[in-house]
Amino acid sequence: MTQQTSNTQAGSTRNSYRKSHGGKGVAPLFGLLPLAVLLLIWQIFGNPHSVFFPQPNRWLTAINSLQQQGTLWTSILATASTFVQSIIVATLIGTTLGLALGSINWGGKALDPLLDFLRNLPAAALVPAAAIVLGTNTKMALVIVVFSSVWPILLSTRSAIMNLSPVLSSSITNLRLSGPRRTSVMIGSALPGILLGVRVAAPLALIVTLLAEFITNLSGVGALILSAQQNFNSAEVYALLLLAGVLALVVNSIVSAIEASVLRRHGPVTT
Amino acid sequence: MAPPNRQIRLIGWIAPTILVVLWQLSIDIGLIRFRYFPTPVAVARALYTIALSGALYKNTAHTVLVALIAWAIASVLGVAVGLVVGLSVPLWKGVMASIDVLRSLPIIALVPVGVIIFGFTLKLEIVIGAYAAIWPTLVNTVTGVRQTRIELLDVGKMLRMSALERLRKLIFPSSLPVIMVGLRLGLGLSLVLTVVSEIVGTPHGIGNALISAEQALHPGQMFAYILVVGLVGYLLNGVFLYAARIFSPSERSREISR
Numbered sequence: 229m230t231q232q233t234s235n236t237q238a239g240s241t242r243n244s245y246r247k248s249h250g251g252k253g254v255a256p257l258f259g260l261l262p263l264a265v266l267l268l269i270w271q272i273f274g275n276p277h278s279v280f281f282p283q284p285n286r287w288l289t290a291i292n293s294l295q296q297q298g299t300l301w302t303s304i305l306a307t308a309s310t311f312v313q314s315i316i317v318a319t320l321i322g323t324t325l326g327l328a329l330g331s332i333n334w335g336g337k338a339l340d341p342l343l344d345f346l347r348n349l350p351a352a353a354l355v356p357a358a359a360i361v362l363g364t365n366t367k368m369a370l371v372i373v374v375f376s377s378v379w380p381i382l383l384s385t386r387s388a389i390m391n392l393s394p395v396l397s398s399s400i401t402n403l404r405l406s407g408p409r410r411t412s413v414m415i416g417s418a419l420p421g422i423l424l425g426v427r428v429a430a431p432l433a434l435i436v437t438l439l440a441e442f443i444t445n446l447s448g449v450g451a452l453i454l455s456a457q458q459n460f461n462s463a464e465v466y467a468l469l470l471l472a473g474v475l476a477l478v479v480n481s482i483v484s485a486i487e488a489s490v491l492r493r494h495g496p497v498t499t
Numbered sequence: 500m501a502p503p504n505r506q507i508r509l510i511g512w513i514a515p516t517i518l519v520v521l522w523q524l525s526i527d528i529g530l531i532r533f534r535y536f537p538t539p540v541a542v543a544r545a546l547y548t549i550a551l552s553g554a555l556y557k558n559t560a561h562t563v564l565v566a567l568i569a570w571a572i573a574s575v576l577g578v579a580v581g582l583v584v585g586l587s588v589p590l591w592k593g594v595m596a597s598i599d600v601l602r603s604l605p606i607i608a609l610v611p612v613g614v615i616i617f618g619f620t621l622k623l624e625i626v627i628g629a630y631a632a633i634w635p636t637l638v639n640t641v642t643g644v645r646q647t648r649i650e651l652l653d654v655g656k657m658l659r660m661s662a663l664e665r666l667r668k669l670i671f672p673s674s675l676p677v678i679m680v681g682l683r684l685g686l687g688l689s690l691v692l693t694v695v696s697e698i699v700g701t702p703h704g705i706g707n708a709l710i711s712a713e714q715a716l717h718p719g720q721m722f723a724y725i726l727v728v729g730l731v732g733y734l735l736n737g738v739f740l741y742a743a744r745i746f747s748p749s750e751r752s753r754e755i756s757r
Contacts, residue, residue: 259596280616341511342518348736349729350691352698353706356713357721360535431603439607443698450607457611465611472608473600480603 279462286463287470290456294464299452307448307475310366311437314373315430322378322429323422326385327414347379351436355443369440369448377433381425388421389414423487430483434476449475535718542726545719554708559727562693562704563735565621569628570689574682577633581640581678582666591641598641602634606692610699619700624693631692632685639681643674683739690732705731 267284274283294300329339355372362368396417400410415422441450449471456464519539525531526538537545549555584591584598610627617623647670655665697706705724712720 255595255599256592257596259592259594259598260600261597262594263597263600338510339514342514345515345729345733348687348732349725350694350732352691352695353709353725353728356698356709357718357725360713360716360718360721361533431605435605435607438605439695442607442610453608453611457614460615462612462615465615469604469608469612473604476603476605 279460282463282466284466287467290461290464290467291471294452294467303447303449303452304471304475306366307437307441307450310369310373310440310448311434311479314370314377314437315426315433317370318374318378318429318433319381319422319426321374322381322425323385323415325378326382326422326425327389327411327418329382330386330389330418331414343379343383347383351376352439352443355440358440359444364444364446366446368444369437369446372440373433373436376436377429380428380432381422384421384425384428385418388418392417420491423490427483427487430479431476434479438472535716537719537722541719542722545717546723546726549708549720549723555723555727558703558705558708558724559731562690562697562706562728563731565624565704566628566686566690566693566735569625569693570632570686572625573629573632573685573689574636576629577636577681577685578640578678581637581681582644582671584637585641585644585674586666586670591645595641598637602638606631607695610692610696613696614700619702621701621703624696624701624704627696628689628693632689635684635688636678636681639684640674640678643677643681644670646677647673679743683736683743686735686739687732690728690735694728 270281271284274281276283291300351372354375358368358372362371392414396413400413405413437448438450438453440446441448442454443450445451445454449468453465453468453472456468523539526536546555584594606627609630613623613627613630617626651669651673652665655669660668693704694706694709697704698710699706701707705728709721709724709728712718712724
């Protein structure tokens, strides 16, 4: 769902930015100023004993005390390990299935309704189901995160394969490529699509990882958030929100960096 | 309905049917062995039970209603703020980075903040649902408005339209397809986040029923509710696309559903 919007948006922006009144681009960084001012006002004029809106400096104290208890880094590591494993497995499964489904031309009609239904199942509802069937463990988290984040990769790969340039598909036929060579040519040309899928899937995988930890109290950053909420430790809740934001930022920058480097090595993209 | 369309529908039922039959068989012959993994027949039976007791109707009505209220609030706010930010270039430069930071905060980490402020109340469900839905609407409205072609604005200037007229007759219609995509994404998100806040602790709706079924060790009922959440999301999406097709020309609705 999300992948397709960003696809549309990117496409239409590319075609029309020169001729639109907004112009091109990334929002300038000084746009962060309102947020910074807000935090500053909160810090200076906030009530130091507020339960609902603890001042920003108390967030930092909370993070620090988590670190001293030693739970901070082990939790981050647990979350990161689930996330990394899931995104790798999801990429492998998504690319394989996407390649297979993109190569059969009756697949669209027959499978679209099912795929549509499955990818729109909310991960939140699936977590308790997975927990009751598989038990509360890392394997369960992996299954759920892979199940939720595989769709953007699968669909993006499939549409990349279905929209291969006619020249390329007829070359594949004419050269009678088959087996591994055919697959490698197809993966190569679908690479931008695969990477687009991964870029959409990565933030989703992080959210579902946190969600699984949060709902089942499986150790990780999500479980830290849950226990902070249950203890009404509001400063810690805000601090962990900040941490989750930082994690999301890190994930996004890593994925963008990988995407850029792969595409650079792969050569100019002509889509 | 045109024949090819009906054909697609018929074909579309084949894959789910095969999947369900495989699911049933693999449990029956012992290929899959989990203590609490229900068969499709058990799920259907549980669905029948909750439908008969009225719990299904009550919970679904609650969740759908809350999600729609949250979505409506988010849509009004998102489009309004999006129009303002998209129309003014200095304002866009001044606040867009802040908006980008706020919207990329993982929403699941915000749920506990909501719990601390509102407790497990109806307000929590609505606020969380609306907060999740506002970002795609807002961001797509900004994008849509900023994509308005300069020629179109020139036409407005030439015809000496007032600013309000230009917005109503030129900018808004030309950005509508992109805004509609945002609204559609928002609808899905508000449903999901409503269910999340129910799972986390609000004592109403599908999410709560799902967790109660888990704690009572009724996997059949649990999977029945998951099926219902999936169907509700599917139907809301379908209704939205159908409405979009009625209210806007065919070319646009194709873009919305893409």
